[in-house]
Amino acid sequence: MTYSGGDYDVIVVGAGHAGSEAALASARLGLKTLLLTINLDSVAMMPCNPSIGGTGKGHLVREIDALGGEMGKNIDETMIQCKMLNTAKGPAVHSSRAQADKKAYQFRMKQVIENQENLLLKQQEATDILVENGKITGVMVNTGAVYTCKAAVICSGTYLKGRIFIGDVQYDSGPNGLFPAMYLSASLEKNGIQLQRFKTGTPARVDAKTLDYSKMIIQEGDEHIVPFSFETEKIEIEQVPCYLTYTNKETHQIINDNLERSPLYTGDVVGIGPRYCPSIETKVMRFHDKERHQIFMEPEGLKTNEIYVQGMSSCLPEDVQIALYRTVPGMEKVEFMRSAYAIEYDCIHPTRLKASLESKEISGLFFAGQINGTSGYEEAGAQGVIAGINAAQYSRGEQPVIIDRSEGYIGVLIDDIITKGIDEPYRMMTSRSEYRLLLRQDNADLRLTPIGHRVGLISDERYERFLKKKAAIKNEIERLEQIQVKASQENNVILKELGSSEIRHSVSLGELIRRPEIKYLQTAAFDPQRPLLHWSVVEQVEVQIKYEGYIKKQLLQVAQFKKLENKKIPKAIDFKAIGGLRIEAVEKLQEIKPTSIGQASRISGVSPADISVLLIALEQRRRSNQTEKEEGENE
Amino acid sequence: MEVLLMNEDTIAAVATGMGGAGIGIIRISGNKAIEIGNRLFVNPKGRTLDAAESHQLLYGRIIDPIAKKDIDEVLISKMKAPHSYTAEDVVEINCHGGIVPMRKILKLVIESGARLAEPGEFTKRAFLNGRLDLAQAEAVMDIINAKTEKSLEYSVAQLEGRLSEKLEELDQVLIDILSHMEVNIDYPEYDIEDITFQFIDDEIKNLIKKIEDILAVAETGKIYREGITTAILGEPNVGKSSLLNTLLMENKAIVTDVPGTTRDTIEEYINIEGIPFKMIDTAGIRETDNVVEKIGVEKSKALLNQTTLVIFMRDISKEMSDAEKEIMALLKNRKTIYIANKTDVIEGKEGEIPDPWIPMSLIEESGIEVLKNKMIEMVYEGNVSQEADYLITNTRQIQLLEKTKGSLENAVLTMNSQMPIELVSIDVMEALESLRGITGKTVGIDIINQIFKNFCIGK
Incomplete structure (x- = not known):
């Protein structure tokens, strides 16, 4: 019902x-x-x-x-x-x-x-x-x-x-x-x-109390945490470490001995798996010259013993999994809580x-x-x-x-x-x-x-804050380009201390920051009037000044890209009716139905010549529409 | 995919057939056309293209602005947008037709910021800019199709050769460098060897060296693709092979001997003052045809059909044979240079040799310079012409290779200025894209495939 x-x-x-x-x-x-x-x-x-x-x-x-x-x-x-x-x-x-x-x-x-x-x-x-x-x-x-x-x-x-x-x-x-x-x-x-x-x-989850971390290499977090959210000001937590260990010949031997029991190799799994998350058996098979593979122990949380064994994903039978995990240093006595599986x-x-x-x-x-x-x-x-x-x-x-x-x-x-x-x-x-x-x-x-x-997902309040940050970045970059650093002995001593070369005549502070070896924060001495800025503003100022040339280069590429994106392909277009397109191109275009010339150019099987033909067809279409419209107006 | 379709850049090409007419025209179209013209053109009265009226012819010279070298005497005109063929700013340089100055000028135009036009591109722009009507549009499409097909066919044929192997090799190295760089960027925590700038630097410098080698090969490779087909005809033992050998030996730019278009001829390539000649050695005809000692008239006819220029040679110490007379009759309306060889045998009587015969003695090494000058003269006078399309295809390839090299040199500069690896990768990626402009392959997924092929990564 x-x-x-x-x-x-x-x-x-x-x-x-x-x-x-x-x-x-x-x-x-x-x-x-x-x-x-x-x-x-x-x-x-x-x-x-x-x-x-x-x-x-x-x-x-x-x-x-x-x-x-x-x-x-x-x-x-x-x-x-x-x-x-x-x-x-x-x-x-x-x-x-x-x-x-x-x-x-x-x-x-x-x-x-x-x-x-x-x-x-x-x-x-x-x-x-x-x-x-x-x-x-x-x-x-x-x-x-x-x-x-x-x-x-x-x-x-x-x-x-x-x-x-x-x-x-x-x-x-x-x-x-x-x-x-x-x-x-x-x-x-x-x-x-x-x-x-x-x-x-996914790999197995194992019980932390059955692991010997003393045989592994500790992996700590960063001292200073940069938050993911632009809204989070600061993160201060007690961090939990991960541990690194390695597989060895013995691990690989067990895998090789039991390959015929893996559904990946028996053909039971028909789905296509990702190359960047290979199972341990795939890694061993494909890179048999590699003597060891990295294994990371990652805790699943603060209130559980479960440890995620990164690098050991597998769909071998459970008994083989346990045996091969136990060959790894620090995991000799490991007990499984959940087995590795393929889905x-x-x-x-x-x-x-x-x-x-x-x-x-x-x-x-x-x-x-x-x-x-x-x-x-x-x-x-x-x-x-x-x-x-x-x-x-x-x-x-x-x-x-x-x-x-x-x-x-x-x-x-x-x-x-x-x-x-x-x-x-x-x-x-x-x-x-x-x-x-x-x-x-x-x-x-x-x-x-x-x-x-x-x-409408970003509140006006957050947007205001954002605009302020944006303005602060712009102002500071402009300010730095204005400030002149004189080629005085005193200044050249500072530059030398920073591992940079001397200046012979005045340059803008922006110019100095453009030098790869000089950081914004190290240049305060040249800049007594420097305002106190949020670290995220400083970061932007530094990146935008330092990589200006390369950023400009990429912006030019983007301008070119945008022009192709803005050349729209009408929905109603019939690619089959366009003479001169190759059959393969017609098929691909029919399937993907690109909305712009730019998108069309990214389809594999559509050549630059096809794009030329498409552009001309679009122009033809535009003009005949215009003519019809004019004729209609005349009637 | 390097998509250059949107009329953004300035394009240039030779608008007349290479060596075809007395005057050759180089056409430049796009918003930098006038700027480029200005840069290269010098008028005796100091008038500039910039200040000139639209559609007015100006007399002057083209000068290489860097080398400060005089290139050619020209007439130049500008057509301001939209009153031009393409409805963009157009500059036309009328120069002295010979392919050497024309090629030099085209090269300068490209170095000044223009890009070599694709086949049919001026017409395409004319259409897209509203200069052609709808009825003409179909024809434009045909041109683009035909030309693309043709150049595609041509590039495929050409890419089957050694050049293609070399390019493939470069491509592989580039992909390899990029995948090393990218895997380091995208998989920082895997125990793959950290890529060092030293490694990239070595690899890239190696690559630059290889490209320079290919450019050198391409320079000579160009000869046999564009060469003016030239046959040396004559009876056996008049000295044809000796002449060919003399020409070849003098010539350092011999490329290779590839089998000719017909089975029983051999093609050789020579370069006289920068002009390529494809020499068809008819010696082969005799060797495979050993029943008849003479050159078969039929065979000569067939050969003449593929030949632009003929060098007819006879032994001046002998009476003219019937076969020679017959072949000379065939040569009546063809571009022919007549050689009277073995003047050493008729010592003292050289003065009696009538025009247009060129006296020559291969033994005494006389008359060869006169022949070479005559060959060049015939090209410059427009008596012989060559396929312009081929030259363009080729120049385009060279241009792209040079761009590849330029990007790699930038990569080295980027590294030397201690910029991080992902900036170096922008330059290397650009290099790959230029290289792929020659082979027509798109970049995209290859690098990622290579990463997964070469590195064991992933959780």
């Missing part, structure tokens, strides 16, 4: 990292929002590593925060260790990574959701999407309730027909022993959404999505997170914010918010998956961005907070 459960503007299916952000964004924009989860205890659950951030991923979290999302604040509140990676390199690739207290992370997010106005969180399994005339009209759940809606966001993670593999032990399951969602796949397929199978895996799940083809993350097949139906074939909490959260914003925009009849490749990693992520398609789970890396120097984690607010404010 079904019954009417009520009407919502936006329904979000799944309350993981994508779903939480989507629901919060929608509700914060004032839309009546329902968030469905298969289990209330798994809201914002981290079924794999207990950390947020890392290269590229840390950038995403900062961007989510700059737009008005929750992830940054959530990890700031619940982290137990934090590290800035890549500090030996330049600012563009500095990336924060924090170890989270998993349960604390979940509880905090759940509480924020529960306390959010316009938002209702419910434990129900979505089984059907309801579609009329190509538009989403509602969602049905396992208890028989039918909710009507204007828009829906599917964030089903790895739950859709989830299947777990531990050697020859195989069963239907969601992550972490939760129930799988066995029905929604069929409903999606019935409504024309094609699915594919992907795979991912296979249904996901969609993201090329079937628009840049707003709305389905090309069904209006008002949005997708975000792992169902789009991505991997990672941060990637999921990033899509969640965008899908949530755009579901809200759709419900209220407004234009979608689209972030392009030059504005953020979020734009790179979405454009990559919808334009290039994916054949394995997609993970963000800084090398995926063409404009890495511009898309720094330190300037995510400068890039995206205006967008967040325009759409």
Whole structure:
């Protein structure tokens, strides 16, 4: 029996990292929002590593925060260790990574959701999407309730027909022993959404009291923590260390001896797994020359003994897992609390999505997170914010918010998956961005907070603060270019002490800071009138002055990119009717339906010659439309 | 993908066939056209292109502004936008047709900031800027298609050679360097060897050296692709092979002997004052055709069809044979240089040799300079022409290789100024993109693939 459960503007299916952000964004924009989860205890659950951030991923979290999302604040509140990676390199690739207290992370997010106005969180399994005339009209759940809606966001993670593999032990399951969602796949397929199978895996969780850390190398957090959220002023916590150890020949021998018992090699696992999260057996097989592999012990929280064994993901049978873990120094007596497993799940083809993350097949139906074939909490959260914003925009009849490749990693992520398609789970890396120097984690607010404010996720109050910071940066840069440093003996002594060369005539202080060896903070002696500035302003001033030349170069590239992006391709265009396009190009263009010449040029299989032909066809079209219009006016 | 489609930059090309007419035109279109013209043009009365009226011809010289070297006497004109073929600012340089000065001027124009135009690009711009009507649009599309197809075919053919192997090698090294850099950036905590600037520096300097080598090879490689097809005809033993050997031996720029278009000829390449000639050695004909001692008239005919210039040689000490008369009849309407060889045998009677025969003695090494001058003269007079398309394709490739090299040199500079690795990677990435402009491959996913292939990373 079904019954009417009520009407919502936006329904979000799944309350993981994508779903939480989507629901919060929608509700914060004032839309009546329902968030469905298969289990209330798994809201914002981290079924794999207990950390947020890392290269590229840390950038995403900062961007989510700059737009008005929750992830940054959530990890700031619940982290137990934090590290800035890549500090030996330049600012563009500095990336924060924090170890989270998993349960604390979940509880905090759940509480924020529960306390959010316009938002209702419910434990129900979505089984059907309801579609009329190509538009989403509602969602049905396992208890028989039918909710009507204007828009829906599917964030089903790895739950859709989830299947777990531990050697020859195989069963239907969601992550972490939760129930799988066995029905929604069929409903999606019935409504024309094609699915594919992907795979991912996770290592065992072991009992800390059975580990001998004295045989491992301690990994501490940073002394000074840089928060993820631009709203967090300071984080002062007692940090918990991680530990590093290594596999050895014995470990590898056990793997080699038992390979035939791995479902990866027996062919039982059909889903495609990510190359950047290889199982230990894959690492040993593919890189057999490597004598040892790194293994990190990462605590899952403050109130648990569970330790996440990073680097030891596996789907070998449990007995083999235990044996091979016990070969590792410090793990000789290790006891498992949860075994490593591989999980296979249904996901969609993201090329079937628009840049707003709305389905090309069904209006008002949005997708975000792992169902789009991505991997990672941060990637999921990033899509969640965008899908949530755009579901809200759709419900209220407004234009979608689209972030392009030059504005953020979020734009790179979405454009990559919808334009290039994916054949394995997609993970963000800084090398995926063409404009890495511009898309720094330190300037995510400068890039995206205006967008967040325009759409309504950033409060006026926060925006005011942001504008003040922006002005402070501008003023200080201008001020530094004004200040002249004289070529006095006294000044040259200071320069020498800083390991820099002497000056022969006066130069601006900006010019001095442009020298790689000189830091802003070291130049106070030249600058008695220096104002007291917030560290985040100083950071921007320094980066913008020091890398000015390179930043300008990238800005020029961006200008070129924008021109191609702004050359729009009309929706109604029939690529088949354009003479001169190669067949392969026509097929690809028909499938992706790019909205701009820029997007078209990124599709593999579309050549520069095809783009030329396309440009001419567009111009032809524009002119014949103009002629018709003129003729119409004459009549 | 290096997309240069949006009429943003300034383009240039030779608008007339290379060596075709008495006067050659280099056309420059785009917002930097006038600036570039100004930079290179010098008028005796000090008039500048900038100040000149639109559509007015100015007389003067093109000077290499860096080397301060005089290049050619020219007539120059500017057409202000939108009153030009492309509806952009256009500058046309009318120069003395010979490919040497023309190529030099084109090179200067490019060094001054223009980019070499793609085939059909002036016409495409004209259309996109509203200069052509709808009916003409179809034709434009055909041009672009045809030219692209043709140049594609051409590049593919060309890329099958040694050059392609070399480029592939460079590509691999670049991808390798980039993947080393990127893995260090994206996977800082994995126990992969830290990439050192020393390593990148060594690798990049190696690469620059390799590109310089390829540029040198490409310079000579260009000859056999663009060369003016020249055949030496004549009866056996009149000295054809000796002439060819003399020309070849003098020439340091011999590339290679690749099999000719027909099985029984051999092609050799020579370079006279920078002008390439593709010499077809008919010696091969005789060798494979040893039943008949003479040059078959039919064979000569077939050969003439592929030849732009003919050098007909006879032994002046002998009476003209019937076969020679027959072949000379065939040569009536062809660009031919006539050589009277073996003047050493008829000592003292050289004066009796009538025009247009050039007296020559290969034994005494006389007459060779006269022949070479005649060959050059015929090119300059427009008596022989060569395919302009090929030259363009090739110059474009060289330009891209030079750009690749430039980016790599920038990378070294970036490193030397102690900038962080991700800035160096911007330069290296630019280098890869320029290189890929030649092969037409897109960059994208290759580096990530290489990372996963070479490094064991991931949680």
